[in-house]
Structures are given as C-alpha cells and as structure tokens.
Amino acid sequence: MMTNVGIIGCGMMGKVHSIAYGGLQNITVRAVASLSREQAEECARITSSRTSTIEEILADDEIEIVSICTPTDTHRDLVVEAARNKKHVFCEKPISRTLSDALEMVEVCRENGVLLGVNHVVRFFDAYTEAKRLIEEDAIGEVVMARLYRGGVFPRHGWNNWFDEFSRSGGVLLDLSIHDFDFLRTLMGEVESITARSVKTTPSHPSRNRDHAIAVLRFANGSLAHVEGSWAEPDTAPSKFTTSFEFVGREGMITYDSDEDFTMRVQTVSREFPSFSKSTPASDPYRLHISKFIEAIREGRKVPVDGDEAIEALKISLAANRSAESGRPVKLLEVV
Known part of the structure; x- marks a missing residue:
C-alpha cells in the first residue's frame, strides 16, 4: 500500500x-x-x-x-x-x-x-534507546540523578534568523533542551519543579536571544537532573554539535559523549550487568x-510521540523559561 x-x-x-x-x-x-x-x-x-x-x-x-x-x-x-x-x-x-x-x-x-x-527524535537515537533499555532492565538500579548536555554553534540556518527571536523560537531551553526534557520524562517520570538560568554569551554573532542555559529538574519521585543547552559554542569548535549524558543509579552509572567516538560506558556493581564500553551504531533516528x-x-x-506527550515536554520548557526570567523555582502546575 x-x-x-x-x-x-x-x-x-x-x-x-x-x-x-x-x-x-x-x-x-x-x-x-x-x-x-x-x-x-x-x-x-x-x-x-x-x-x-x-x-x-x-x-x-x-x-x-x-x-x-x-x-x-x-x-x-x-x-x-x-x-x-x-x-x-x-x-x-x-x-x-x-x-x-x-x-x-x-x-x-x-x-x-x-x-x-x-x-x-532523541527517543530514537541509538545511545539513548540503549541507555533507556539498560535502565529499565535495572542495570544500574534506581536512577537518582542525571546530567545531560546538548549544544553547538548558533543555528544561523534558520529562515530570517528566527532562532534569534525569543518570541518565535523560545530560546535554547524551548528549542534545544526540550529534547532532553522529553527523554528524561520517559525515564524518570513526571517533573515536579524546575530551576533554570540563561545568559547570552556568544560574541561571534549579534544575538538578541539568550543562547546558553542550565536547568535543574526535580522529579515527583525525588530524583534530580541537570540539563545544559547551548547555542554558544565558538565557530572554531572542533565539533559543531555535541551531546552527552550521565545517569547515576544506586548500583552504577551510564555515561555517553558524542565527542568520544559515540562511546557508551556502563559501570555497575551488579553481577548480572558487568561493566563495559562500546560504540553505539549510527542508524538514522x-x-x-x-x-x-x-x-x-x-x-x-x-x-x-503524540501531541499530548509533546505538550508535557513543552510545559517543562515553558517552566524553565519562566524560572530563568524570574530567578525562582517554578512548579509544573504553574504552567497552565
């Protein structure tokens, strides 16, 4: 058909x-x-x-x-x-x-x-799907904290430079870090509150938009995640775009860095899941x-990934922007 x-x-x-x-x-x-x-x-x-x-x-x-x-x-x-x-x-x-x-x-x-x-689409990248599989199989025990980074040079490819207009793109927390917010929801459940800060740091383009941000997410189960997003990498950076993550459980940790030959490392005390390092395949997510x-x-x-799930990720980004603007933690329930 x-x-x-x-x-x-x-x-x-x-x-x-x-x-x-x-x-x-x-x-x-x-x-x-x-x-x-x-x-x-x-x-x-x-x-x-x-x-x-x-x-x-x-x-x-x-x-x-x-x-x-x-x-x-x-x-x-x-x-x-x-x-x-x-x-x-x-x-x-x-x-x-x-x-x-x-x-x-x-x-x-x-x-x-x-x-x-x-x-x-991050849900379909090999390193992220493999990390999710290992966590769901209890390879590192209950995940209590996570750290994720996603960043690169400023996206000048946008039509009429629309990424630089906060009213259009929502900035780095809404356009870029939303990838990691969505993925974290699939692993760690619902977000309870978020504290974020954002700045404009790139000297190489006349940006009006804030292009570097961090956000700390507190989940309903008590776990924490630190998410960093950036459009502020210099044009001379060896990699124009990089991602990394670290998931820390009670019995081990999983790390990944796209700059290190797309290698994932698993360190665990479990006899069922011995520690290992391996490169993740490069399929088309x-x-x-x-x-x-x-x-x-x-x-x-x-x-x-339907509209309802996308809305939940959007709420996290909107809460992050609100926190970055106000300087205070924002509960997800405030985003209505």
Missing part, C-alpha cells in the same frame, strides 16, 4: 525529512513547499517529487500525511489547516511556541480524526521515527 506525503518547509529539517522518507518502502513524497525556491528545489530533487505551494499540498486529496518543518511559531496554523483537510501530521518539535496553541492543535486533530505526531509513525497510522494505533 503506497502512502503519499507532502513536506512543508524545506530548510535544514525539511531536508532531513526528505532524506528519511527516501529510504522507506511504499512511501512517496508527492510534493514539497517552501518560501525558498532554492531549498524547495533541493528537497524535490532528493525526493524525486515536485515543488508546490502549501495550499496545493493541503488541498491534494491524494496526500495522506504532511510533514511540518517550519519555524515553531508557524506550527499551529499549519497543523490546524492540515487537520481540517484530513491530513495526518508529523510535526517538528517543539509542538508549538505556546501552550494554548499546542492544546488547540491536539484538539483540532482529534476532532478531525487525524493523528498528530511530534518529532521528539529520523527515518526510524517516521517509519513508526506511518506504521501507527496504517495499523490504527497510537503514534510513538
């Missing part, structure tokens, strides 16, 4: 989606649309499709799924219109810039009988997530 797809937004993430769809069987990208003619033509070439307009994609009855790869503040309008045109939607993260927009997106998709998936999203549509079941 062939499934037809339309891609809206052909910047960096639109290109990533184009490549991911190209490796899937029984999937045809029928059309792509972008404000940039050059970027649209590149994605059309990658997918062997045609350039089109947003309106034409949404009106095309043969297109069943729409990928939304546009700036965060445009997600609400595009997702709502796609749902009203009876398209299933695979939307880039964050789900939206505001909670009210996200709630409306979920409700409109539900009313129109279409599925909404949000690309919290975007293709894996998209394929599982499409499988869920075909089989009529819940998508891997």
Whole structure:
C-alpha cells in the first residue's frame, strides 16, 4: 500500500525529512513547499517529487500525511489547516511556541480524526534507546540523578534568523533542551519543579536571544537532573554539535559523549550487568521515527510521540523559561 506525503518547509529539517522518507518502502513524497525556491528545489530533487505551494499540498486529496518543518511559531496554523483537510501530521518539535496553541492543535486533530505526531527524535537515537533499555532492565538500579548536555554553534540556518527571536523560537531551553526534557520524562517520570538560568554569551554573532542555559529538574519521585543547552559554542569548535549524558543509579552509572567516538560506558556493581564500553551504531533516528509513525497510522494505533506527550515536554520548557526570567523555582502546575 503506497502512502503519499507532502513536506512543508524545506530548510535544514525539511531536508532531513526528505532524506528519511527516501529510504522507506511504499512511501512517496508527492510534493514539497517552501518560501525558498532554492531549498524547495533541493528537497524535490532528493525526493524525486515536485515543488508546490502549501495550499496545493493541503488541498491534494491524494496526500495522506504532511510533514511540518517550519519555524515553531508557524506550527499551529499549519497543523490546524492540515487537520481540517484530513491530513495526518508529523510535526517538528517543539509542538508549538505556546501552550494554548499546542492544546488547540491536539484538539483540532482529534476532532478531525487525524493523528498528530511530534518529532521528539532523541527517543530514537541509538545511545539513548540503549541507555533507556539498560535502565529499565535495572542495570544500574534506581536512577537518582542525571546530567545531560546538548549544544553547538548558533543555528544561523534558520529562515530570517528566527532562532534569534525569543518570541518565535523560545530560546535554547524551548528549542534545544526540550529534547532532553522529553527523554528524561520517559525515564524518570513526571517533573515536579524546575530551576533554570540563561545568559547570552556568544560574541561571534549579534544575538538578541539568550543562547546558553542550565536547568535543574526535580522529579515527583525525588530524583534530580541537570540539563545544559547551548547555542554558544565558538565557530572554531572542533565539533559543531555535541551531546552527552550521565545517569547515576544506586548500583552504577551510564555515561555517553558524542565527542568520544559515540562511546557508551556502563559501570555497575551488579553481577548480572558487568561493566563495559562500546560504540553505539549510527542508524538514522529520523527515518526510524517516521517509519513508526506511518506504521501507527496504517495499523490504527497510537503514534510513538503524540501531541499530548509533546505538550508535557513543552510545559517543562515553558517552566524553565519562566524560572530563568524570574530567578525562582517554578512548579509544573504553574504552567497552565
């Protein structure tokens, strides 16, 4: 059974989606649309499709799924219109810039009988899935603390420099660290409160947005996590983007650093789970997530990361921004 797809937004993430769809069987990208003619033509070439307009994609009855790869503040309008045109939607993260927009997106998709998936893709990266598997198998005992880092150079690739506008991107805590907030929820449960600080540190570009932040999350089970996100790495940095994590349990710890040959290390006192180090494979997490999203549509079941889950991650980011602005801890219950 062939499934037809339309891609809206052909910047960096639109290109990533184009490549991911190209490796899937029984999937045809029928059309792509972008404000940039050059970027649209590149994605059309990658997918062997045609350039089109947003309106034409949404009106095309043969297109069943729409990928939304546009700036965060445009997600609400595009997702709502796609749902009203009876398209299933695979939307880039964050789900939206505001909670009210996200709630409306979920409700409109539900009313129109279409599925909404949000690309919290870190859940599908090999190192993170392996760490989650080991923790769920009790390899290091109960996790009591965690430390995660995600950062790189400032994302200048954004259309009209939209990452630099806080009102559009939400800054580093909402656009970038939300990846780690979402993943932590899958491991450590619900967040109770968050304390955050953010600063502007990059001298190499005229940023108005705060580009480096830390957040300390307190979970309902009493555990803690320290999350650091940065767009402030210098342009001369050897790695333009790096990630790392450390999970500390009562019987061991798991560490990973993408700068160290993607090596994961497990140290444990358990006889069932001896300590080891290994490199994690480099599969395509975007293709894996998209394929599982499409499988869920075909089989009529819940998508891997739906709008409700994306809203919970958004709430953490919004609470982090509120804490960074106010200088006080913020409870998740305050984000309504």
